[in-house]
Amino acid sequence: xxxxxxxxxxxxxxxxxxxxxxxxxxxxxxxxxxxxxxxxxxxxxxxxxxxxxxxxxxxxxxxxxxxxxxxxxxxxxxxxxxxxxxxxxxxxxxxxxxxxxxxxxxxxxxxxxxxxxxxxxxxxxxxxxxxxxxxxxxxxxxxxxxxxxxxxxxxxxxxxxxxxxxxxxxxxxxxxxxxxxxxxxxxxxxxxxxxxxxxxxxxxxxxxxxxxxxxxxxxxxxxxxxxxxxxxxxxxxxxxxxxxxxxxxxxxxxxxxxxxxxxxxxxxxxxxxxxxxxxxxxxxxxxxxxxxxxxxxxxxxxxxxxxxxxxxxxxxxxxxxxxxxxxxxxxxxxxxxxxxxxxxxxxxxxxxxxxxxxxxxxxxxxxxxxxxxxxxxxxxxxxxxxxxxxxxxxxxxxxxxxxxxxxxxxxxxxxxxxxxxxxxxxxxxxxxxxxxxxxxxxxxxxxxxxxxxxxxxxxxxxxxxxxxxxxxxxxxxxxxxxxxxxxxxxxxxxxxxxxxxxxxxxxxxxxxxxxxxxxxxxxxxxxxxxxxxxxxxxxxxxxxxxxxxxxxxxxxxxxxxxxxxxxxxxxxxxxxxxxxxxxxxxxxxxxxxxxxxxxxxxxxxxxxxxxxxxxxxxxxxxxxxxxxxxxxxxxxxxxxxxxxxxxxxxxxxxxxxxxxxxxxxxxxxxxxxxxxxxxxxxxxxxxxxxxxxxxxxxxxxxxxxxxxxxxxxxxxxxxxxxxxxxxxxxxxxxxxxxxxxxxxxxxxxxxxxxxxxxxxxxxxxxxxxxxxxxxxxxxxxxxxxxxxxxxxxxxxxxxxxxxxxxxxxxxxxxxxxxxxxxxxxxxxxxxxxxxxxxxxxxxxxx
Numbered sequence: 001x002x003x004x005x006x007x008x009x010x011x012x013x014x015x016x017x018x019x020x021x022x023x024x025x026x027x028x029x030x031x032x033x034x035x036x037x038x039x040x041x042x043x044x045x046x047x048x049x050x051x052x053x054x055x056x057x058x059x060x061x062x063x064x065x066x067x068x069x070x071x072x073x074x075x076x077x078x079x080x081x082x083x084x085x086x087x088x089x090x091x092x093x094x095x096x097x098x099x100x101x102x103x104x105x106x107x108x109x110x111x112x113x114x115x116x117x118x119x120x121x122x123x124x125x126x127x128x129x130x131x132x133x134x135x136x137x138x139x140x141x142x143x144x145x146x147x148x149x150x151x152x153x154x155x156x157x158x159x160x161x162x163x164x165x166x167x168x169x170x171x172x173x174x175x176x177x178x179x180x181x182x183x184x185x186x187x188x189x190x191x192x193x194x195x196x197x198x199x200x201x202x203x204x205x206x207x208x209x210x211x212x213x214x215x216x217x218x219x220x221x222x223x224x225x226x227x228x229x230x231x232x233x234x235x236x237x238x239x240x241x242x243x244x245x246x247x248x249x250x251x252x253x254x255x256x257x258x259x260x261x262x263x264x265x266x267x268x269x270x271x272x273x274x275x276x277x278x279x280x281x282x283x284x285x286x287x288x289x290x291x292x293x294x295x296x297x298x299x300x301x302x303x304x305x306x307x308x309x310x311x312x313x314x315x316x317x318x319x320x321x322x323x324x325x326x327x328x329x330x331x332x333x334x335x336x337x338x339x340x341x342x343x344x345x346x347x348x349x350x351x352x353x354x355x356x357x358x359x360x361x362x363x364x365x366x367x368x369x370x371x372x373x374x375x376x377x378x379x380x381x382x383x384x385x386x387x388x389x390x391x392x393x394x395x396x397x398x399x400x401x402x403x404x405x406x407x408x409x410x411x412x413x414x415x416x417x418x419x420x421x422x423x424x425x426x427x428x429x430x431x432x433x434x435x436x437x438x439x440x441x442x443x444x445x446x447x448x449x450x451x452x453x454x455x456x457x458x459x460x461x462x463x464x465x466x467x468x469x470x471x472x473x474x475x476x477x478x479x480x481x482x483x484x485x486x487x488x489x490x491x492x493x494x495x496x497x498x499x500x501x502x503x504x505x506x507x508x509x510x511x512x513x514x515x516x517x518x519x520x521x522x523x524x525x526x527x528x529x530x531x532x533x534x535x536x537x538x539x540x541x542x543x544x545x546x547x548x549x550x551x552x553x554x555x556x557x558x559x560x561x562x563x564x565x566x567x568x569x570x571x572x573x574x575x576x577x578x579x580x581x582x583x584x585x586x587x588x589x590x591x592x593x594x595x596x597x598x599x600x601x602x603x604x605x606x607x608x609x610x611x612x613x614x615x616x617x618x619x620x621x622x623x624x625x626x627x628x629x630x631x632x633x634x635x636x637x638x639x640x641x642x643x644x645x646x647x648x649x650x651x652x653x654x655x656x657x658x659x660x661x662x663x664x665x666x667x668x669x670x671x672x673x674x675x676x677x678x679x680x681x682x683x684x685x686x687x688x689x690x691x692x693x694x695x696x697x698x699x700x701x702x703x704x705x706x707x708x709x710x711x712x713x714x715x716x717x718x719x720x721x722x723x724x725x726x727x728x729x730x731x732x733x734x735x736x737x738x739x740x741x742x743x744x745x746x747x748x749x750x751x752x753x754x755x756x757x758x759x760x761x762x763x764x765x766x767x768x769x770x771x772x773x774x775x776x777x778x779x780x781x782x783x784x785x786x787x788x789x790x791x792x793x794x795x796x797x798x799x800x801x802x803x804x805x806x807x808x809x810x811x812x813x814x815x816x817x818x819x820x821x822x823x824x825x826x827x828x829x830x831x832x833x834x835x836x837x838x839x840x841x842x843x844x845x846x
Contacts, residue, residue: 084245085110085118085186086679089292091214093252095300097309098202098333098567099616100212102128106194110186115670117160117184120679121232123215125200126177126498129623131614131651132197133169133659135183138190144169144661146651148644152658159662160184163669167194170658172232175471176630177499178218179653180232185670196659199616199623203567204306206527206803209264209299214250216292217368217495218681219361222438223469225404231469238683241293241368245680248292251285259303266369266517267296293682294368295494295516306335310605312574313617324555324573324625325650328609329618332570332588334601336537336562351396351413351456352532353447354387356380357440357464357492359403362433364465364493367517376492377433380463382743383521384428387461387529389746390807391416393753396456399424403435406443412450421751438468441477448481458485459532461525462504466497474500475631479507486510486536486561488528490521507631509536509561523803530807537562537592537599542570546586547607549579556624562592571621578607622650630655742798745790746808753811754819757786765793765835777823777830784820787812788827789835791844796837813844 090105110116124130133144147155149170159166165185172178186192202210221231239245253275254260260282263272268287275281286296310332319326358377367373374382384399391397396413397420400406409427414420440462452458468474478487487508491501494516505512511531513524540559544552555571562568570588590601629643640656647654739747741764748761755761757776762769776785791812794805816824828841 083112083677084679085112085116085183085677086120086246088247088249091248091250093212093214093250093298094255095202095210095212095252095298096255096616097257097302098204098210099331099620100200100202101197101614101616102200102214103195103197106181106196108183108186108192108194110188110190112675113188114672114675115188115190116186117182117674117676118186118679119676120181120183121218121236121681122179122181123177123218123495123498124179124198125213125215126502127623127627128198128200129619130169130171130179130196130198130653130659131619132195133167133661134195135167135661135663136193136195137165137167137186137663138192138666140663140665142167142661142663144659146648146653146657146659148648149656149658152660155660155662156182156184160674163671164666165192165663165670167192167661168658169196169653169660171653171655173655174231174469174473175221175497175499176503176627176655177215177497178232185674187670188672197614199614199619201569201620205299206523208305209301210305212252212298212300214296215495215498216248216295216682219465219467219495221467221469221497222359222361225439235678237678237680239680241682242291244291244293244682246292248290248296249286249288250290250296251283252298254282254284254300256280256302258307261301261303263301264299265297267294291682297516308335308601308603309333310603311617312605312607312609313615314609314611316615316618322575323649324622324646325615325618328574329555329615329621330552330570330572330574330605331617331620332572332603332605334559334568334570334590334603335566336568336590336592336599336601337564349395349456350392350533351453351458352387352391353398353400353413353458353460354384355400355402355440355443355447355460355462355464356384356431357403357438358401358431358433358435359438359465359467360433360436361438361465361467362492366493366515366521368494369517373518375433376465377431379515379521380492381428381431382740383463383525385425385743386522386746386804386808387525388421388424388428389749390526390529390811391421392533392811393417393751396453397424399428400443400447401431401435402438402440402443403433404437404439405435406439406446407435408446413453416751418751425747438464440464440468441470441474444474444477448477448484452484457536460485460487460508460510461528461532462487462489463492463521464490464500465492465495466500467495468497468500471497471500471503475503475507478504479631482508486532488532489513490515490525490528492521503631506560506627511563511566520804522801526804526807531563531566533807534564535595537594539591539593541591543589543591544572544586545589546574547578547583549576550586550607551575552586552588555621556628559590562594569624571617571624573621574609583607619650619652622646622652626652626654742794742801742804745793745798746805749790749808749812753787753808753813753815754783755786755790755812757782761786761790765789767834772834775830775834777826780820780823780827784816784823785827785831787816788820788824788831791816792828792831792835792837792839795839795843796835 085108086106087109088107092103094101106120108118135142135144144167152168156166156168163185168182170180181194183192183194202212205211218233218236221233223231257280259279263269263284267290270285270287272282272284275283310330312328312330315327316325321327362377363375365371365373366376366379393416395416397416398413399409409424447460485508487504488510489501489505489512491514496514501514502512511528513528515521515524540562542554542558546552552572552574555573558570559568568590585604585606587602587604592599625646626643629639643654644656647657653659744764749755757772759769762772776782791809794809798805820827825841828839828844832838
């Protein structure tokens with residue numbers, strides 16, 4: 001490898017030989033180092049890759065047992081008594097309709113005897129537009145400047161070497177949702193405050209809530225074998241939850257012309273306080289004592305949500321006319337309604353591929369605040385069962401699993417029949433998170449290597465906790481095949497990469513969902529399946545109607561996919577001068593073809609531009625353009641140049657830029673060796689119980705390290721793990737929890753939508769098989785009678801989970817209407833009497 005050029009900036013957190021910068025790691029953690037070394041040595045040169053696969057799980061095994069190892073490596077707990085210069089984080093959020101403008105202040109104090117450099121790595125949403133960074137150091141306010149990244153890094157390093165105070169904000173190279181904030185040369189007893197600002201468009205949830213998330217959880221990202229470099233998440237020290245040495249406060253101001261109804265959160269909030277009599281404005285704050293150890297989620301309910309809107313924002317004063325920042329910027333929000341959409345699940349066409357993350361981290365709890373919550377892998381399995389049961393008879397399907405390796409249920413997609421469904425259902429129930437690391441690229445290549453089938457459009461569903469390093473590479477692979485499929489992605493648990501989950505869905509015209517805390521995965525997954533069963537809208541175009549002298553230039557790609565009721569955002573730059581005194585508004589028409597019908601959505605907007613100090617619409621438009629340019633399949637020089645220019649002109653950070661600020665007014669250089677401190681985050685490691693089980697060779701291994709190990713040398717890392725438990729009693733495997741009644745009923749349904757009349761169904765209904773058979777209406781087949789009873793049970797006992805069984809009910813009703821004939825209404829009446837329910841035939845669409 002060639003040596004770096006003379007002006008190459010230093011790596012964050014590392015000092016060159018002979019420099020006066022010292023690290024913060026100590027000799028603690030020798031047990032881990034010894035175990036890892038033993039694993040590698042035992043594996044030998046040819047087998048060492050297996051030990052590397054186990055390293056990720058090995059780290060988690062140590063950390064999950066709260067070993068107080070003073071090492072700044074990912075997944076290991078750090079000594080919480082070590083000085084941490086970050087004192088507090090204070091966040092102010094202004095949510096106007098569907099746009100959140102966020103100001104986050106980081107307050108530092110150096111309580112050590114030497115000057116300190118503090119590095120804070122934190123997550124942000126993939127769609128956040130970071131547009132400002134400033135510092136208050138020793139009473140001097142310094143506004144950081146956006147620069148080309150290498151130039152900013154060099155300016156920061158030069159300032160540090162000259163004894164000047166400086167601060168730097170940059171984005172991780174391979175992903176758009178991780179940022180690093182560095183503060184250098186903070187003198188002993190010195191104080192500093194750094195403030196960053198970003199803006200983000202918010203999307204409504206299926207229940208109408210507008211969801212704002214301040215992300216705090218940043219899980220370690222797995223680096224696949226053979227990848228060059230590493231990730232900053234590997235260097236982050238971790239402390240036990242509840243032991244973070246800095247505090248978090250958050251105040252949110254909410255504004256909507258349609259009225260604020262309420263705010264919900266899994267975090268403890270102060271009571272909502274209205275600041276306007278008509279309830280169009282309100283404030284809410286986090287309760288005192290909250291730590292930056294879990295995501296802060298606000299679910300904001302307005303009186304009206306799915307209503308089109310338009311905002312025209314005046315350009316930046318002094319900016320060049322004709323530029324994105326100088327001209328007015330328009331944001332149009334539409335909710336297309338596909339009125340002719342067919343009933344879902346009745347079409348037998350389509351190839352449905354399910355790609356399930358089976359890495360070790362999927363053994364984490366689905367709710368980190370609830371120790372009794374199911375594991376992520378268990379929630380994913382239950383969701384897969386519902387999806388399998390909801391597929392239309394005659395379609396094609398396959399199920400893939402991935403970790404350090406990948407596998408599939410079938411060599412290629414198979415037809416959905418009673419036999420293939422039953423086989424797959426049993427295999428899904430037997431799945432475990434036993435495939436090691438998180439390498440998603442290779443299974444995607446394997447999927448795309450399978451030729452598509454004529455008349456069966458491909459739909460890909462990806463379930464993952466998103467802890468991968470090569471995010472950009474994965475998104476590019478999905479985008480290369482975007483013309484042949486749609487991708488629907490699901491981020492499971494706190495800390496799932498928004499860059500990955502949103503990126504692959506955006507690349508292939510699907511939708512992205514996130515499941516955290518107490519949320520159930522099933523309703524969101526079934527909503528996505530409904531979208532997948534919906535025919536694609538094609539020939540999407542925009543038509544503008546503006547007065548003479550004005551021209552609308554689309555910013556970014558515009559709407560690429562349309563789903564029933566899903567929000568479509570349109571950004572445009574309004575160029576020219578308004579020459580007519582009569583016209584006071586313009587309009588945009590979204591046109592598309594759906595099932596051979598041409599559909600239109602029209603939105604009018606006023607031409608009087610609003611003045612906004614922070615220019616949120618302009619920043620969002622710039623972020624949309626940058627996302628389009630940086631998501632491009634081929635990184636050609638022209639697009640890279642345009643992205644760099646857009647970032648520098650708008651102030652919105654991209655992969656090529658960074659913010660840097662230097663205190664040039666400091667008279668005397670800071671003296672003394674510079675001590676480096678990495679700001680810790682809370683540990684959210686995999687809840688990996690050290691449970692022994694037997695592998696194929698009969699040798700005991702740990703479930704935490706249960707990736708496939710075909711040779712004896714591969715047992716090295718698991719055996720090293722096992723040595724840790726010598727002082728502990730062997731843990732017993734906890735008994736499997738009984739399946740919920742809904743899942744039991746769903747598991748009994750046949751592929752054609754019917755249920756069979758047997759003792760399993762009878763037991764679930766609370767009756768005996770003989771009793772049910774004795775009350776079968778005359779001339780009604782047993783499976784028709786059983787299916788009617790199952791549907792009535794769904795309506796009477798599982799009504800609150802309707803989103804989860806709507807598709808399989810539709811399949812059952814379709815089968816009934818083709819089979820039961822004129823006896824169906826009588827069956828419903830008798831069934832109500834047997835079950836003590838009161839479901840009308842009209843409720844079932846009969």
